[in-house]
Amino acid sequence: MSVTIQEAIDAIVARIPGAPRADSVDTVKVGNPALPLTGIATAFTVTFDVMEKAKESGANLIVTHEPTFYDHYDRMEDWGGDPVREAKLRRLEELGLTVWRFHDYWHAHRPDGIRTGVARKLGWESYLDPSREGMAVVPPTTLRSLAQELKSKLSLPYVRIAGNPDMTCREVAMLLGAPGGERQVQALRRDDVDVVVCGETAEWQTCEYARDASAAGRPRGLVVLGHFASEDDGMRYLVEWLQPLLPGVRIVHLASGDPLSLVL
Numbered sequence: 001m002s003v004t005i006q007e008a009i010d011a012i013v014a015r016i017p018g019a020p021r022a023d024s025v026d027t028v029k030v031g032n033p034a035l036p037l038t039g040i041a042t043a044f045t046v047t048f049d050v051m052e053k054a055k056e057s058g059a060n061l062i063v064t065h066e067p068t069f070y071d072h073y074d075r076m077e078d079w080g081g082d083p084v085r086e087a088k089l090r091r092l093e094e095l096g097l098t099v100w101r102f103h104d105y106w107h108a109h110r111p112d113g114i115r116t117g118v119a120r121k122l123g124w125e126s127y128l129d130p131s132r133e134g135m136a137v138v139p140p141t142t143l144r145s146l147a148q149e150l151k152s153k154l155s156l157p158y159v160r161i162a163g164n165p166d167m168t169c170r171e172v173a174m175l176l177g178a179p180g181g182e183r184q185v186q187a188l189r190r191d192d193v194d195v196v197v198c199g200e201t202a203e204w205q206t207c208e209y210a211r212d213a214s215a216a217g218r219p220r221g222l223v224v225l226g227h228f229a230s231e232d233d234g235m236r237y238l239v240e241w242l243q244p245l246l247p248g249v250r251i252v253h254l255a256s257g258d259p260l261s262l263v264l
Ligand SMILES: [Zn+2]
Pocket: 065, 103, 107, 114, 176, 177, 178, 231
């Protein structure tokens, strides 16, 4: 059975509570969704490397979690032929790729698709507390050990922490991605949160709150994984979730990798 790209997108959206929503960023960014679907590549974000590998895999649809053009809404106005954006757009067109964003809806899936994929990777599914959205209750450990566990299970070259490395952690708020410093601090203020695990942080805000909390005798910790590292397994899990919806369609995950690298 052959389907168009749009039919595949519609099949996904039909599984999401409250979708479609007019205010969502989950729209087609580039391409022609009326074309027959040849295959799907899921990715955290669309890099030049992801584009080439998607094409090689036979896909003509990239399902991306993050924006393609450096703006939350992928707005095209006011870019005045920016050479980086133009080169990316041109290459997507040359490769015949359609890009659809699956961000709001994947998070709106119950349970949150990103968090589910990451929890599965960590072996934390049984730690998730269904009565408290985004909370995991882990066996008591130190902030240092928790960070080491995350680093090892997610195969990361490094993670960063704020707060006392020896503090005890049990109640973990999984604020994956980049929810903003405000939400991270609000989570750390709670009595039922020991540590926030995030992708990106606001150093002046969340990190300083964690530092002061330790000094003030109310220990709170922060583990910063990096945005890609904190969400990529959610887009990898999407392959497994999608396959039964689109039987016979080749679906692959492409790891876009962290844009930042460490210089020691
Ligand atoms: Zn996300």
